[in-house]
Amino acid sequence: MSSTANLSKRTTVNRPLTNGDGWGMGFLLIFFPHQHELSNSTQPFKPPTVLKRSNSTNIVAKAQSTISVCALVLVFTLLLFTLSTFEPTNTMSSHLSRRHLSHSLKKTQLNSPALQGLGTLYSRGTKAMNDVVLCHVPESVTLSEIKSFIRAFHISALLSKSDLVFIFPSMTSPEFYDSFIRDEFRVFVKLIRRYKSELSNVTTHASDFPASFDVGQFVRPGKASDREPIWGRKIKSGVSSNSSNSSASELTRTSYGSVVGFGVGELDPENALSGFMEHVPMGLRRWATYPMLLGRVRRNFKHVVLVDVKEVLLVGDPLARVRNGSPETVFLSSMPPSKHHRKSTDRTVNPSVVFGGARGVRRLSTAMLTDIVRATTHNKWKSPVTESALLSRLVVSEVVNKNIQFVASAESVVPEASSLGGVALANYTVVRRGNSNIDIELTKHICSFTIEASVYTDCRNVQPF
Helix, strand or coil: CHHHHHHHHHHHHHHHHHCCHHHHHHHHHHHCHHHHHHHHHCCCCCCCHHHHHHHHHHHHHHHHHHHHHHHHHHHHHHHHHHHHCCCCCHHHHHHHHHHHHHHHHHHHHHCCCCECCECEEEECCCCCCCEEEEEECCCCCCHHHHHHHHHHHHHHCHHHCEEEEEEECCCCCCHHHHHHHHHHHHHHHHHHHHHHHHHCCCCCCHHHCCCCCCHHHCEEECCCCCCCCCCCCCCCCCCCCCHHHHHCCCCEEECCCCEEEEEHHHHCCCCCCCCCCCCCCHHHHHHHHHHHHHHHCCCCCCEEEEEECCCEEECCCHHHHCCCCCCCEEEEEECCCCHHHCCCCCCCEEEEEEEEEHHHHHHHHHHHHHHHHHHHHHCCCCCCCCHHHHHHHHHCCHHHHCCCEEEEEEEEECCEHHHCCCCHHHHCCEEECCCCCHHHHHHHHHHCCHHHHHHCHHHHHCCCC
């Protein structure tokens, strides 16, 4: 009975080896053969020979399957690595490499900062200017409106005397607008050089080549100026900022200002008015950017124009009447009376265009920012805060009038462009867009000139008058 019990005991001990533990023992045998032999030597008894052969066969089978799986994984790994590093053709690879390199270089060149690491430089002028035009771009502006504003600005010839600064309603200048604005001014500079080349011919006269703008403002006699623009990187002394000036005759020179752009977040990173109202429209937030920007360039500019890109077009030079005046003088225009208040003698100030001496405009922007905060904090007005109402209050404020000389503009009511044609634009300096198709009419007017039609590509789709 005792021998039968012992045999039953041994059979019970070795039974798990034939089921699940044999596979685990096989793994141990592959990785730790010496430890397996030691463990076998310490056992008090040996398993039967039949079970030993069965375990050996099972271990060999498991080892072969494990090695096969490892080899299969290795083959797949090598195959994937080969496919990932495979180059179809050297031509395609070199083409993509050159394309990526040129795109990187082009992006680096185009994203040149405008001032002290901020903003974007679109076009660097030929010299430093005494005047600057600050135009803010509302959120609802369209690309067509920006194009018409730029081309009307070219007609005004303001670029020959001033720099142009765009302020966008974003953290930085939008890349889409960047490329468009840069191309517009690149084409205009090409247009100036084209007229200069035509006028340099002794047998031709200015009357032989009528232009949409005053060419004489951009092409002047004399040498190039040594005053370098404040925008962009400084060029070493003795090197002309304009290659056309250095290569052409010294009898004539081209003269035009710089064009730059800033995001409102660059000039007002903390959004100073956000603590006083839920949503700060661009029309109000722009007043928080002026003190910072005008403070940085206060030694460079004598006169400033503030203009709304969406509302008005500059087709003339409003600073002509300001240049000999006091630096504290600020010119304001009135808004036309509404349909419900046509008999009222009180006219509100038009915030779409403000111009004057740099000191006066800078003081006005500071006073305007303070008044916006005061109006929203005291909550005296049930209606939303508007620029027009705030400016109208500042004009009659005795405290503000001690530091700023307000003057009513000769164009007390800015005319609407709906009743004006291309020729009539020459009689005005500032016009309101209104509800007219001024964008189309302005393009037709520009494309009616021979050289302009050959330079602007969109003139091909414009039907003549």
